Amino acid sequence: MPKHIAFIMDGNRRYAKSRSIKQGTGHSVGFAALMASLIYCYEMGVKYITVYAFSIDNFKRDPSEVKTLMELMEEKINELLENKNVINKVNCKINFWGILDMLPEPVRLAAQKLMASTAENTGLVFSVCMPYNSTSEIANAVTELCKERRDMMQGQQASGRNGRPANGGACSDISVSDLDRHMYTAGCPDPDIVIRTSGETRLSNFLLWQTTFSHLQNPDPLWPEFSWRHLVWAILQYQRAYPYIEQNKDLAKKQL
Amino acid sequence: FHFPCAILASNAYYLIPHPEIINSVELPKFVLCLGRWMHNVLFFLLSTSRNFSLHREAFVVNETPVFMNKPPPHVFKLMSLPSMIIKLTLGLLWCIIHLAISLLSLCSHLIFNLECSLISSGLLWKYRNLQLGRLKYLAIVVDSREAKNTVKINQLLYWLKTLGVKYVCLYDIDGVLKKLFAPGMNGSRDNNPGDYLDASANIKALDCCQKQMTIECISGSDGKEGIAKAANLLCSSYLNGDSYTQENVKSEENVKSEENVENEPVFTETDMASALKSIGCAGPEPDLLLVYGPARCHLGFPTWRLRYTEIMHMGPLKSMKYGAIVKAFHNYSKKHQNYGK
Numbered sequence: 001m002p003k004h005i006a007f008i009m010d011g012n013r014r015y016a017k018s019r020s021i022k023q024g025t026g027h028s029v030g031f032a033a034l035m036a037s038l039i040y041c042y043e044m045g046v047k048y049i050t051v052y053a054f055s056i057d058n059f060k061r062d063p064s065e066v067k068t069l070m071e072l073m074e075e076k077i078n079e080l081l082e083n084k085n086v087i088n089k090v091n092c093k094i095n096f097w098g099i100l101d102m103l104p105e106p107v108r109l110a111a112q113k114l115m116a117s118t119a120e121n122t123g124l125v126f127s128v129c130m131p132y133n134s135t136s137e138i139a140n141a142v143t144e145l146c147k148e149r150r151d152m153m154q155g156q157q158a159s160g161r162n163g164r165p166a167n168g169g170a171c172s173d174i175s176v177s178d179l180d181r182h183m184y185t186a187g188c189p190d191p192d193i194v195i196r197t198s199g200e201t202r203l204s205n206f207l208l209w210q211t212t213f214s215h216l217q218n219p220d221p222l223w224p225e226f227s228w229r230h231l232v233w234a235i236l237q238y239q240r241a242y243p244y245i246e247q248n249k250d251l252a253k254k255q256l
Numbered sequence: 257f258h259f260p261c262a263i264l265a266s267n268a269y270y271l272i273p274h275p276e277i278i279n280s281v282e283l284p285k286f287v288l289c290l291g292r293w294m295h296n297v298l299f300f301l302l303s304t305s306r307n308f309s310l311h312r313e314a315f316v317v318n319e320t321p322v323f324m325n326k327p328p329p330h331v332f333k334l335m336s337l338p339s340m341i342i343k344l345t346l347g348l349l350w351c352i353i354h355l356a357i358s359l360l361s362l363c364s365h366l367i368f369n370l371e372c373s374l375i376s377s378g379l380l381w382k383y384r385n386l387q388l389g390r391l392k393y394l395a396i397v398v399d400s401r402e403a404k405n406t407v408k409i410n411q412l413l414y415w416l417k418t419l420g421v422k423y424v425c426l427y428d429i430d431g432v433l434k435k436l437f438a439p440g441m442n443g444s445r446d447n448n449p450g451d452y453l454d455a456s457a458n459i460k461a462l463d464c465c466q467k468q469m470t471i472e473c474i475s476g477s478d479g480k481e482g483i484a485k486a487a488n489l490l491c492s493s494y495l496n497g498d499s500y501t502q503e504n505v506k507s508e509e510n511v512k513s514e515e516n517v518e519n520e521p522v523f524t525e526t527d528m529a530s531a532l533k534s535i536g537c538a539g540p541e542p543d544l545l546l547v548y549g550p551a552r553c554h555l556g557f558p559t560w561r562l563r564y565t566e567i568m569h570m571g572p573l574k575s576m577k578y579g580a581i582v583k584a585f586h587n588y589s590k591k592h593q594n595y596g597k
Contacts (some may be wrong), residue, residue, distance in 0.1 A: 057595060135525045135560060142487040142528065146494055146521040153495060174488040176480045202593070203554075205563040209480065212556040216567060236357060241551035248555065251400075252429065252476075 002192035002238055004048035005041060006214070008206055009034065011198030011222030018222075024068040029224040031076060040228050042090045042124050044235070048188055052206045054130035056102065070107050073130070077110040081117065091123030097184035098132035099140070125188065134208040141182035145174060148182075185210055192245075193238045197223040213249050215241050372579025383582050386419065387589050393423045395542035395565065397557055399549035400430035402573040409433070413471065415578050419585070423470045425542055429555045431475030472539060479556040482537035489531050494521050532560055541565065544588050546581070548573040566591055 009030055016026025034051060041049055053073070059066060080094070096111045103111070180186065191207060191214045199220040203211070215238050219230055375383045394416065403409065409426070416424055426433045532538045541561045545568070547554065552569035554562060568584045570576060 060595075133525075135528070135563065138483060138559065139523050139525050139528050142490060143521055143523045145487065146491045146523065149491060150495060150521070174484050174491060176484050179480075179484060179487060201566045201568055201591075202564055203562065203567065208559040208562050209483075211554065212480070213553055216552045216554065216569075236353070240354070240357065240361075241553075244550045245553065248399075248429070248553070255430070 001045055002235060003046065004050070004189050004191045004193075005046055005234075006050040006052070006191040006194045006207055006211075007034075007037070007223075007226075008052045008194070008196035008204065009223040010196055010200055012224060014198060015222045015224045023065060024072065026224065027069060027072055031072065033224045033226055036228075037226060037231060038092075038124070038126060039090070040231050044231075046124075048125045048127070048191075050097075050127040050129065050185075050188075050191065050207070052132065052204075053128050054098075054132070055204060055206075056099065056131045056133040056136060057205070059102070059131065070104050074107045074110055077107070077114050081110065081114055091121050092118060093121040093123065093125045094118045095125065095127040095184075097127055097129045097137075099136060102131050127185075127188070129206070132206070134203075134205045137184055138179070138209055140184075141179050144182040145178055179209075183209060190214060193217060193234060195219065195226075195234055197221055197226050213245050213252075215245060368580075369577065372577040372583070375579030375582050376577070383579075383586055386582065386585055388420050388585065391421065391543050391585065391588060393425065393540045393542045393544075394421050395425040395427060395545045395557070395561075397545060397547045397549070397555055398426065398428045398433065398573055399555075400428045400432050402548065403428040403430075403432040403436070405573060406436055408573050408576065409436075412573075412576060413469070415581060417469045419581065421469060423472070423540065425472045425474060425539065425561075427474050427555075427557050429476040429479075431477060434473045434475045437471070437473045474539070474558065476556050478537045479558045482532060482535065482558060483528070483560075485535050486528055486531035486537065489535060490523055490527060491521075529560060544568065544584070546570050546584060548576060564593060564595060 012026040012030040013023050015029065016023045019026075038049060054069065058069075094114055096115055100108050100111060185207070190210045190212070194203070194207065194211055194214045194216050196203070196216075196218045199218055201218050203216070207214075217234055217237060219226070219234065221227075221230060371380075374380050396412070398409070413424065426437070529538065537558065539558070539561060541563065542565050545554065545557065545562070545565045547567060547569045548571070549555075550572055552567070554567060566588055568587070570580055570584065
């Protein structure tokens with residue numbers, strides 16, 4: 001049974017177009033589908049769920065659409081804060097990953113409040129990536145790591161008797177595990193499955209660092225049409241690929 | 257594969273509400289009950305899969321996997337008969353489900369093979385004129401154990417050359433391909449299509465029949481470890497610069513582009529990209545990535561090159577088909593990217 005499933009929620013606008021409804025409503029239906037999928041996953045025992053809600057590239061969209069999306073997010077986050085949403089019953093810990101400073105002020109504050117209020121929950125871990133880019137996550141991790149090293153060095157210099165700086169002699173080279181610690185996903189296992197709906201085959205800069213051994217799936221239904229049977233099918237497909245993936249993971253661990 | 261879904265969920269299919277009904281905040285209670293029922297059935301079924309070795313032959317051998325998972329003897333005696341029967345039944349049900357899926361995938365595989373042979377013989381008209389204009393860079397990910405099969409790799413490269421691909425990047429996580437192709441890659445840097453190839457020693461120009469194809473071989477060490485090396489470069493140049501400014505009076509010339517006025521490091525994606533270039537891990541971003549292996553995984557392909565690449569799964573290398581590549585190229589030519597817009 002997979003522990004961590006990641007969703008790229010693609011196809012809301014195409015869904016709205018095909019049903020001749022407004023784009024904003026397409027996104028709302030997409031949100032409802034998200035809540036439903038969360039509950040199904042929780043019932044099946046999947047502990048970690050990550051979704052790609054908004055990409056840094058999406059800011060290039062039409063400003064009115066971006067505004068609608070931000071308002072929708074603010075509305076839904078406030079619903080969660082006021083305990084009116086169905087997922088409040090599942091004792092969910094909610095994370096927001098991404099460069100939160102790029103969000104408008106009310107959305108950012110609401111998101112931070114929600115993260116703080118659910119930080120102690122021990123049930124499902126639900127991570128929303130917005131606004132997120134895998135490459136900027138890595139750049140951010142490098143920055144954090146550099147700051148950490150600098151602080152370490154300054155600490156060493158302060159405690160040393162001589163006045164000359166240590167010139168980084170005590171610091172070892174940066175390793176992959178150092179960077180892992182500073183990613184937004186530190187503490188979460190790597191995704192077992194990455195599902196991108198609407199049949200598109202690319203990852204669009206989502207969790208590229210963490211998906212080395214993830215089973216990538218791209219079912220044809222659009223995101224608002226993604227339902228329970230698609231999820232079960234996805235898990236069954238993952239189970240068929242599981243021996244191969246585990247073999248590769250073991251080989252990679254042996255080489256380290 | 258949508259039609260098999262209906263078989264699985266046939267009992268509950270008519271109970272699943274139409275997506276538009278789910279548009280309310282409160283999920284209907286019957287969906288939650290259904291979820292709980294499925295949790296009880298599936299959770300046990302699917303969680304026992306961890307201890308199985310799931311090769312196809314095992315399905316035929318069937319019930320022994322259930323017994324492989326049995327608890328220690330003293331606990332076994334305490335288990336009541338009804339719960340044992342339930343567990344056996346559930347285990348059997350799970351095996352049957354996976355057997356059914358295997359049969360279906362076998363059927364679709366046969367149909368696919370038929371289609372590939374038709375494409376190869378040129379009978380399907382829509383695959384006749386391949387438009388490869390948009391496909392400038394192609395990448396192939398191969399499972400490391402299959403990568404040792406040089407005959408197949410060479411055949412694949414030959415097919416790609418005849419199709420007119422100009423640049424191929426071969427990747428496998430363990431570096432098997434790099435070792436296989438490296439002996440032939442000495443000093444073939446005359447045909448570099450761009451600056452990014454200068455620092456890389458992995459390029460080989462395959463010149464045959466007036467069709468030239470550049471091949472690049474990369475491995476897992478160019479992926480995550482390459483990023484770690486680039487990070488190391490950025491970090492050490494920042495830290496050394498910092499310690500330098502501490503020795504002397506801080507002057508304007510010492511402030512680098514990645515530092516702001518308060519001397520805080522801020523590394524952007526562009527900084528990382530240029531660091532990767534200077535250590536030789538940069539390269540062109542492939543437009544299409546073909547994965548040859550039992551499962552569709554990118555196995556650690558370098559992050560900075562995988563951002564907007566279309567990933568297509570081709571199956572195991574030993575059963576590769578020319579028609580499958582043609583079909584993949586055809587599907588690629590129909591794709592449309594918004595790049596976030």
